[in-house]
Amino acid sequence: MSQNTRPTVLIPIAPGTNRNQELADAFQAAGAEPRQVPLSALREGDASITDHQLLALPGGFSYGDSLGAGRLLGLDLRSWMADQLQHALDREMPIIGICNGFQALVHAGLLPGGDADAALTDNARGRFECRWVHLAPQSTGSVWTNDLNEQLWCPVAHGEGRFVAGDADLLESNNQVAFRYAEADGSPAGGTYPFNPNGSKGDVAGVVDPSGLVLGMMPHPEDHVRIHQNPHWKRRGATASSAGIGGCLALFESGVAAVVG
Amino acid sequence: MDSVQDVAVVLGPGRAPVGPEAPAGKAALFGIAADRIVEYRLVHLRGRLDDGQIESLAQNLLVDRVGQWWMRREEHLPPTRLGRAAVVETGLRPGVTDREGAELVRSAREQGLDLESATIGRRWFIYGPLRPDQIETIANRVLHNEVIERWALDELAPAHTDPSAEAPATGHIPVAGLGRDELAAISTNRRLGLSADEMVAIRDWFEASNREPTDAELETLAQTWSEHCSHKTFRAYITTDDGHEIDGLLKTFLRGATDKIDVDWIESAFVDNAGIVHFDETHDLALKAETHNHPSALEPFGGANTGVGGVVRDILGVSAKPIAITDVLCFGPQDLDPAELPDGVLHPRRIRSGVIAGIGDYGNKIGVPTVAGAIIHDPSYTTTPLVFAGCIGLLPRGSNPTDAKAGDAIVVLGGRVGRDGVGGATFSSQSMNTSTADVAGSAVQIGDPVVEKGLIDVVLEAREQGLYTAITDCGAGGLSSAVGEMAEVLGATVDLALVPRKYPGLAPWETWLSEAQERMVVATDQPEELLALARRWQVEATTIGRFTGDGHLVVVDGDEIVVDLPTSFLHDGRPRLYLDATMAKTDRPQRVETAELDGNAALKALLAHPSIRSNEAVVRTFDHEVQGGTVVRPYDGINGDGPADGTVVVPQGTVSPVPAVTNDEVATPIRGVAIGIGSAILVGRLDPEAMAWAAVDEAIRNAVVAGADPDRISLLDNFAWGSPNDPVALGGLVAACQGCHDAALAHRAPFVSGKDSLFNEFVDADGQRDPVTPTLIITAVGIVPNIKSIPAVGLMEAGNDVWLIGPDAGALGGSYFDETMGGDHGGPPPQPDASAADRHRGVHAAIAAGIVQSAHDISDGGLATAAAEWAYAGRLGMTLAVAEHHSTDVLFGEGPGRYLVEIAPGHTDALLELLPDARRIGWTTEEQRLRIGTTLDLSLDEIGAAFNPVPGDDEDDERANL
Known part of the structure; x- marks a missing residue:
């Protein structure tokens, strides 16, 4: 893909954003052209969501997670950013929120969206947890997960990631669960720590909105797009063909493919 | 709504964790049986808000739609069905950083609500048939820390700051004509920490200038001349009782070794905020390790929190991007009977949980991985816990500007000035006693990592755009030391009236001295561009003065002159310290074994020792993955629960973001940074010089196992010692510095930076001094030429050979074996061994040749302990036969330059070519047992039960969400 056909992805940075x-x-590795922009520049009109083809909300601690993780960034999304966001959604722009970005999308009401309600709250064990987790993609018809056939393996790093649905059945029947925490062999974690690291009901690690355009997930696929990031890349059996297992690049490639057609 | 009113609302649901580290569990430590302690968040609002607006504020800003609720405090009462309950409220003291409160005000105003101020506290329901004095004990010892918080029964008045507070004027402190005793009394009363000699020098200077010092001048001198800022002990002229004269420990031993080793890959050592060494052709690494002991003893969360913040700013202070954080933590016994706690000392369990939460909170929130560290437990750390925080940064070569010019503006970036953190440097340079917590509270702060994250973004972009000519951080001493240091040559004028403050009422000297965190000071010839950049990142930036070129530091507050000192006096006027040291005898008694060796029992005891057993649960509360470059993790191996010797990060930005999908595509070597940490406090009790050798060796070993080239290892030193005025303690320090020097030369590993922390002692109510165990922490930072050849953590494959590099036996004097067997049984500690350097190089050569599948260094607990950890990490067994007689010193002795490596049978010749003295001592097995001769036979389950009894579980949840 030549440089000038790369779709641009807007990555807003709030105070306290990282990753x-x-x-x-x-x-970048998935073929897009990332643009990292401080929130203030968006607010002052120096940049706009609608000038881009994708929107990605990164992890971190926006506004220090004051008043709850992602709450104040969520407030930005549904106040002064609301019009831009609506335009973006009307144009079917794929949107991804990871960790703090997911929390913000939930606070903004974009996820789970539709009639469903949910919250991301304190981990069941009451503390921050950083560890690698296995993710089983679910069939949701989302532009982000359509092409994922294999498990993903990547780290979580959060203190408030326990997914609680207002109506879990509604999410299931709407096919909105995008990823579930799993054991290494792909079987459901069944709420068991450490496979399910935060006590999320139904092992839910990520959800999409009813349109499938908006994906939110607590784990960090962006931390596993290179082979050497894989903790087992040199262990026995980590051959050229199998060592890539669990790599998450395909997720980003799916989102990018959706806008290049 | 016309009038301002106060409203308090409570947020639920409450949290009522169980277990020994939950509040109820901690109350049990004090013999108080609370049925249940439930914590709610309490929000104090002050503003012009009607009921509908309060409702809207709460719904929009305070609670989630699912699973949370709010109510007014007056409606929030303990339900009677759970029995009797007392209500306690806790909250921050006025002036302590309260980011949540500030964010609430900002957000509410954006929504058009007239909220004047907000503070966030906690409301506790304590259930159970408890007496009032027991409730008081719980409130005092479990629920709050008086250094930064207050508490009240039922209802706590909100700590809104008073907008009309009057600022005190600058005062003068008469010193002319006073004698030594009177001068010393001034120093004591103001807690200046200045000696009588230093006060005399100050008196003489002001007498010659025909005026009296202002309070700000005296405080500025005290900060600048403090142990913390001027390292006067390490620069002192020392005479030893065995006839040696030492013209400065720093110059003679630490910098002295670096000068003699004389390598070309050091850009700078022992100047600026951090040492700088080459990483690759175009990038450098900035290295620094700090101590933050005193604050952590008083307010563990805030102390550790700001300790991390401070060392990260040191890295930013040489224009580097922080890429890794390290932490070495020393605590007292977690099961200490509270009855044995001296007055004014927090329980070690509380210190530990607070420190761990404080480290994680800061590193996690600024997006820098916390990748390496250690936790050491020892009774001597009960009254003087130690917190060492380190940071590594990356910068393009030559990108740190250090050429401020006369006329450049002085711009302060970041957090506002408050009363917290006043006097941090002088406080950190004195002994602590039972009343330190009361009088030094203002020296302790809470960090605000979000502001520091903003500073990182602004400084790195400003560096790229060339928007500043010099930079330093505001650490201890606040603006006084930051501006003072930068103005050392040029001189500067500062107007305090321009300095942004958190609240009114600060005296000029407080504004000048406040250490409040998260501030950088830069010199710039493009202030407008810099200020615009800072606005873009939502970081406060203000021009507060300029560099003059006249060699005077002049501070005004509007029209009033607050400080006017020549920088020559400020920086060179301190009289040199002359000290006497007594060199302790290190003759050791013959070793006497008291009992028949039970290998299995001894190994299990070692694996369960609090300084050896797994800290995985702690490490998992630290984000060690952020920045995506961590390739050897602190707990690694097949199940992610095996302890790594050293850890490795690939600095973000040094590899292109094009992914390598398969193993074979990692064709181009990728460089990494390996971090190893060494310490040997048990050895240090017997022989401080041997401790230095042992710590240097361990740090290097750890880095080598992680793939570092021993010819590219830099060292950082951190000393935590008692009072240097005690000649014996000083003698130990001299010996340790001598050991550092000699070991550095032997290994050809130069020191590039360091930090000493002295006066780590606690003086109890009877005047008894309790000095800390002399503690030397060595951090080794090495370059990994190619991460592809790094050995795995934990055994890789059954049927491989296990080789021992180094001597069969180690020393038992100062060993963890003796520690677990009830104490010293005599015998020498590990002796200096310069030949270990050859083994480091041989092991690295084998690693670089790609024949080492996995490796583990032999350190605390000796060979058997290392083998057990190694097998556990890979979930494979091992059968070893080390020597004909599996004696205690073979299995459990400790010593320099010893490694275990796993090699495929086909690589024997290749290994022996590189390490001719290596000995094959066994093989790896599918069966999950560790067998060593006939002496030791344990299953990995038994090993795991001792080493990692409740995987992933730990108790450190205190205030994780502060």
């Missing part, structure tokens, strides 16, 4: 660089690197 924006990894997210940019992942999209």
